[in-house]
Amino acid sequence: MDILLVASAFNSLTQRVFAELSDEGHHVDVVLASHGPDAVRAAVREGCPELIVAPMLKSALPEDVWREHTCLIVHPGPPGDRGPSSLDWAIAEEASEWGVTVLQAEAAMDAGDVWADGTFPVPPTGKSDMYRNEVADAATAAVLLAVRRYAEGSYKPRPQSEPGAHVLWRDYFRQDQRRIDWENDSTATVLRKLRGADSQPGVRDEICGQEVFLHGGHPEDRLRGEPGELLATRAGAVCRATRDGAVWIPELRPRKSSGDPAPFRRPAASVLAGFPAPPGSGPGMPGSYDRPYWLPEIAAPLELPPERTTWTDIRYRQRGQVGFLAFSFPGGAMSTTHCRRLLAAWRYALTRPTSVLVLGGARDFFSNGIHLNVIEAAGDPAGESWSNLNAMNDLVEAVLRTTDRLVVSALGGNAAAGGVMLALAADEVWCRTGSVLNPHYRNMGLYGSEYWTYSLPRRVGAETAERLTTEALPVSSATAERLGLVDRLLPVAAREFAPEVERLAADLAADPDLPRRITAKPTTRHADELTRPLAEYRRAELAQMRAVFFDPEAPYHALRSAFVRKLPNGSARPLATGDVR
Numbered sequence: 078m079d080i081l082l083v084a085s086a087f088n089s090l091t092q093r094v095f096a097e098l099s100d101e102g103h104h105v106d107v108v109l110a111s112h113g114p115d116a117v118r119a120a121v122r123e124g125c126p127e128l129i130v131a132p133m134l135k136s137a138l139p140e141d142v143w144r145e146h147t148c149l150i151v152h153p154g155p156p157g158d159r160g161p162s163s164l165d166w167a168i169a170e171e172a173s174e175w176g177v178t179v180l181q182a183e184a185a186m187d188a189g190d191v192w193a194d195g196t197f198p199v200p201p202t203g204k205s206d207m208y209r210n211e212v213a214d215a216a217t218a219a220v221l222l223a224v225r226r227y228a229e230g231s232y233k234p235r236p237q238s239e240p241g242a243h244v245l246w247r248d249y250f251r252q253d254q255r256r257i258d259w260e261n262d263s264t265a266t267v268l269r270k271l272r273g274a275d276s277q278p279g280v281r282d283e284i285c286g287q288e289v290f291l292h293g294g295h296p297e298d299r300l301r302g303e304p305g306e307l308l309a310t311r312a313g314a315v316c317r318a319t320r321d322g323a324v325w326i327p328e329l330r331p332r333k334s335s336g337d338p339a340p341f342r343r344p345a346a347s348v349l350a351g352f353p354a355p356p357g358s359g360p361g362m363p364g365s366y367d368r369p370y371w372l373p374e375i376a377a378p379l380e381l382p383p384e385r386t387t388w389t390d391i392r393y394r395q396r397g398q399v400g401f402l403a404f405s406f407p408g409g410a411m412s413t414t415h416c417r418r419l420l421a422a423w424r425y426a427l428t429r430p431t432s433v434l435v436l437g438g439a440r441d442f443f444s445n446g447i448h449l450n451v452i453e454a455a456g457d458p459a460g461e462s463w464s465n466l467n468a469m470n471d472l473v474e475a476v477l478r479t480t481d482r483l484v485v486s487a488l489g490g491n492a493a494a495g496g497v498m499l500a501l502a503a504d505e506v507w508c509r510t511g512s513v514l515n516p517h518y519r520n521m522g523l524y525g526s527e528y529w530t531y532s533l534p535r536r537v538g539a540e541t542a543e544r545l546t547t548e549a550l551p552v553s554s555a556t557a558e559r560l561g562l563v564d565r566l567l568p569v570a571a572r573e574f575a576p577e578v579e580r581l582a583a584d585l586a587a588d589p590d591l592p593r594r595i596t597a598k599p600t601t602r603h604a605d606e607l608t609r610p611l612a613e614y615r616r617a618e619l620a621q622m623r624a625v626f627f628d629p630e631a632p633y634h635a636l637r638s639a640f641v642r643k644l645p646n647g648s649a650r651p652l653a654t655g656d657v658r
Contacts, residue, residue, distance in 0.1 A: 162250035190234035192223035205276035210571035259305035295388035313344030339454035409442030416468035444496025498527035
């Protein structure tokens with residue numbers, strides 16, 4: 078069928094629905110509702126779709142569109158649940174199970190007939206993580222079922238108003254309901270509030286007399302202080318005391334009305350560095366560093382003891398002959414500092430006696446490449462772009478040059494741009510079904526780097542590599558496997574991904590053929606080096622990227638700013654897979 082997706086953003090769920098509908102043979106187009114109702118009408122008029130699907134919609138479809146065409150809306154709540162903040166309410170009320178509903182558009186919000194629905198267990202994670210995983214799994218399955226039912230023509234959707242149906246309207250979940258009472262809220266309550274708003278909209282609060290939004294929350298097991306007191310920083314995050322413990326907050330966002338030139342999410346410590354120091358902090362110069370001078374930086378060990386529950390974004394552990402280097406950065410973005418720290422951890426992992434080294438393995442994002450928010454906030458965005466890219470290249474090169482053990486990239490979630498190329502640097506790529514890959518850079522106006530001109534063609538061939546990087550469309554995990562981007566699909570739920578990776582890695586370490594494969598790696602690397610040195614791939618790619626970074630008129634700068642500041646850019650295509658509600 079010809080299907081038109083109408084979405085407020087080409088976010089992770091929209092991309093996944095686009096990719097999986099395309100896999101089933103449908104011709105799928107996309108129009109952004111954020112471009113206005115006339116843009117939607119024009120797309121319908123010009124495309125003449127047989128069916129309209131709205132995977133993620135914050136505004137109503139034009140009435141003339143839903144009256145004249147069958148329009149299916151994805152609502153992130155079970156049948157009968159209505160309102161704009163379903164996931165927020167589910168987290169706030171500590172629901173153990175939640176659902177999604179595919180319903181037909183009509184005048185009343187979320188009140189249309191049901192074409193399909195599904196349920197899922199609510200995990201102890203942030204809302205955005207749940208949205209990209211459990212919600213996306215259930216929603217995509219329901220959309221595919223609804224589309225099949227519509228195509229067959231015999232299914233009659235069931236009305237939500239049928240006898241015995243439970244209908245509940247709940248209003249928008251507002252900031253006064255998210256407010257943290259640091260004096261009285263328990264750590265569990267604080268974490269629930271933070272996780273319920275981790276990506277959007279954040280929890281409005283005050284720090285050092287400045288109004289900010291808090292994004293993300295993780296427990297701390299040892300540090301303690303007066304409720305609300307700032308205790309320490311770690312890897313860009315800040316630790317804040319609760320009445321019975323403490324929490325780590327990875328990111329802050331200044332209010333737009335604050336006058337801050339960078340009013341968007343970025344590492345919490347870098348935001349605090351620009352705030353006035355609290356009384357009694359001693360002499361210093363706020364804003365001179367990427368962290369506040371008046372808070373201690375307390376690192377966590379790379380090999381964290383299993384009984385610890387503190388937060389850290391990079392961890393190493395070993396099970397027999399398998400090493401696991403896991404990392405998890407907010408939004409999948411990797412700043413210069415992230416890359417350098419992960420490279421140091423990689424070098425440490427190489428000192429350990431293992432035959433298999435797994436990179437990744439956590440649920441949710443693998444990597445989306447360079448950190449556009451940190452770049453946009455920098456005093457010299459071009460220079461920071463260049464530093465970030467070179468740090469990313471250093472990391473990818475280290476993986477490519479690892480020849481004394483077998484390397485596996487384990488993608489529990491989405492990857493894009495340089496993050497895909499980081500994954501492809503490994504010997505094998507394992508991917509959870511449901512993950513979406515964006516192996517391209519074009520939508521940010523970039524040629525690309527991270528040795529993509531080496532890694533991508535050697536896996537998929539020159540012709541397919543050219544198509545993937547120029548079409549700039551999301552690729553489903555199934556298509557990625559078919560093309561050769563992925564070696565193994567793991568058809569498990571997000572919560573089961575890490576244990577399944579551990580089991581398969583143990584099997585790989587016990588494979589009698591493994592020593593032969595490892596022995597062959599130096600020979601293969603040497604042959605490739607003779608054909609064309611890695612340094613030459615890097616030099617050619619970086620020449621293209623440098624020309625863009627240091628050209629103030631290059632589209633990259635406007636595209637980056639529009640993406641980070643959530644401004645219209647005139648494109649219906651994604652700028653990154655991290656753009657989620």
